[in-house]
Every structure is written in C-alpha cells, then in structure tokens.
Amino acid sequence: MVTLSGWIYKKREFGKKIFVDLRAMGNREYLGRIIQVVFEASRMDTEEFKTVKKLGQESFIVVSGEFVENVRAPGGVELHVDKLISYYLAEKPYPLAKKKHSPDFLLDVRHLTIRSPRYQRIWLIREALVDYLREWYKKDGWIEVYPPILTFTACEGGATLFVLDYFGQEGYLSQSAQLYLEVMIYSLGKVFSLTPSFRAEKSRTRRHLTEYWHFEAEAAMYRFEDILKAQEESLAYAIRKLLENDRFYEWIKEFRGDMDILNNIKAPFPRITYDEAIQILQTKGINIEWGEDLGADEERILSEEMETPFFITLYPTEVKAFYVKAYEEDEKRCYSADMMAPEGYGEITTGGEREDRIDVLIERIKREGFDPQNYFWYLDIRKYGSVPHSGFGLGIERTLMWILKLDHIRETIPFPRLARRKTLI
C-alpha cells in the first residue's frame, strides 16, 4: 500500500474507470513526469468514486493504493487506487485546459504555466546545471562569494543601467558582480558568484532578459589563457554530468532532438581571433568592418555551422568594457574573449584579463562617461599588491537555452523580465 499525492494534469473517464495523469509531489523522482492513477468503481467507495468524477484539472488529491506494472502506462507502472484520502478542488474551467495558446497569453498566466511537466523539467535541468558548475569550481579550489546587488558604479556601460533612488543618492541595480569580485580576489584568491544581473536592454531579442542570472568568476594570477581554460573545462564538465543522468539525458534529447553536439563536447574549445571572425563574415558577404562589435546576427552566422562551443578572442579594445587589458603588441586589441555556443546561439560568456594601469583605467572610465571618483575603491586595489588577474561571466539562461535548443530565453526562467512586456507577475 502506498500513498500518493499531487495535482491532476489530465483526466479521462470511461464509465466505471477513471484515468488520471498525476503531477505527483513529495519525491524528486516524481517531478518532470506524470504518474498514471487508475480509479475503478468496483475497487473503492461509491461516494469517493463520485467525488473523483467532479475533480477537474489542477485539483489536488491524496490517494492510497498499489503500484501495478503496465507497459502502456508512462514509466511502466500505474497506481490502482483503493481510497481517496483527501482532495483540494480546482475551479473549472482551468485556463490552460485547451492545447494551443499564444506566447503572450501563456506569459499572462505564467503563474499557472510554470506547473506543466515541460517546465518542471526545465527547472530541474537548470538546477542541475548550476549545481554542476558550482561543483567544478569548488573542486578546483574557488570560493563562492556574495557581492551586492545595490551598486553605485556602472560596470557595463550607462545605456543599460537601471537607476534607483538610494535615500537621495543615485544607485543602480547591479549589471555584473565583476568589480566586486576583483576586490574579493585579494581576500580569497579565486572566487565566483551567482547573482542576478540587471540590464535595461532596449533591444527586444530572443536572448535578452532585463534580469538574468550571472555566473561570474575571477582569479588572481590567472592570465588570459588560464581563464579560457577554466570556462571550457567547467562547461564541458557540467554538460557531461547532465548527460550522465539518464533522466536528464532523455529530457534533453526530447527538447533538442540531436544529441551529437552535447555528447561530443570536450575541452579545449576551438579559438578564432576577432580578425578571423571579421574575415569569415566578409567572405560570407556580410557588411562589417574591423572595429565593429559582433551583434546577434553576426554571432549566429559564425556559430551556425559549428559543432562545438568556441571562443572569439582579441576583440577591439573600443568595443569592450573599460576594465579589459589591452594587448601589449597592439593596444587597439584586448585580452577579451567571448564564448559562442554553436548551432546559431552565439555568445554565452565574456571573459578575459583585466587592465592594471590606473591611468589607463581612469581614461577609459572617463570615456564611458562615468566619474572616476566613484571608482576610487576599484582603482585603489591597483595600488596594494596588484597582480595580473582574469575572470569571466556566463549567462545561465543563455547557456540553458542552447543546451535545450529553445527558441526563446523566456522559457529558461520562471518569471522572465522582458523589455517588450509590461510585467505584472
């Protein structure tokens, strides 16, 4: 005899027999799937059977019975119910009972949409992806730290800042933890953090949220090549671990279809220089000049035919943030690299080595239109035992979007914040 509880996902009635697809809870193994629950009039109390007839989608039930093998049931077993112990009614009709809805409607009722087995799977894979990234960094000797979200310095350019009133002083929602991680390396050596980052993105694309989860790492005495290595090894590790889990493997396969690219993921990833990327694009007839940043379209074209993530290195210093280290042989180029996901997905990380020269930093901060005085603490750390250091930031949603081959980033996070939508939930 087992007791099982959960929400009714689907119900089919055949006279004296009722089949329920249950989104069971209480055990991790139940999540992301449905369990077939069979009510048979001859097996249970008449009143209880009548009650089951009344229950609509998303009603909650607690039942007891016996698991019986049935090859036609999802997962090969079904529960034959002896007793309806208790229930919590859902109002009818359930707004999502119909099959087809527009993306906008689904976002309007996001508080309900997130219940489906499809979303349960996305949340579970997301949790595991983060766990495995964390696991790699901890094993490799990095320390997790907790930088602030309320900030007083911009990190990634003024255009995407969310400004707020901090008791009369201008404050911002964090765009990146990076400047604080650079401070923390002088306490702990190798650090990482997972925080939300906020970007007032004007562009309405399939890969931009205004609030996303940012996995960032920074290490003392790491040079450019060292930080590329950490990125490729940690990502390859996290994906390998996901695929080692049979359940995740099956689900990911259902989402993306082809598993070859994920199965074959292996560090090191290929590297091409920004100059090479420009040449490739020009050969393909794209109108782009040296010095321009690569946008979503260019990244799509470059990554479309790739079968592995890869790095684009040595970007023009002008297109990158003020803190990137200029390339010694040619200051127009810098030690910055973006990791591109293949299959057209494009950028999932940006990283590189950091500039150490205070005067250069001050000039660059001014050029961004910021006041160097606000960065006093950041500049100060260059004075006391400053060492070469490197770091990167990875977008969790972008990475998950590629792993699952989803066509919109809104699918990767329960409550997406999107520039084009007034968000009410």
Ligand code: ATP
């Ligand atoms: P993009 O050029 O794609 O707008 P970015 O270069 O401005 O991104 P970075 O500052 O390099 O972004 O941020 C590091 C990582 O954070 C990116 O590589 C990406 O994975 C993720 N990221 C950045 N902006 C967003 C966003 N608006 N929504 C979701 N993820 C983002």
Ligand code: MG
């Ligand atoms: Mg970037």
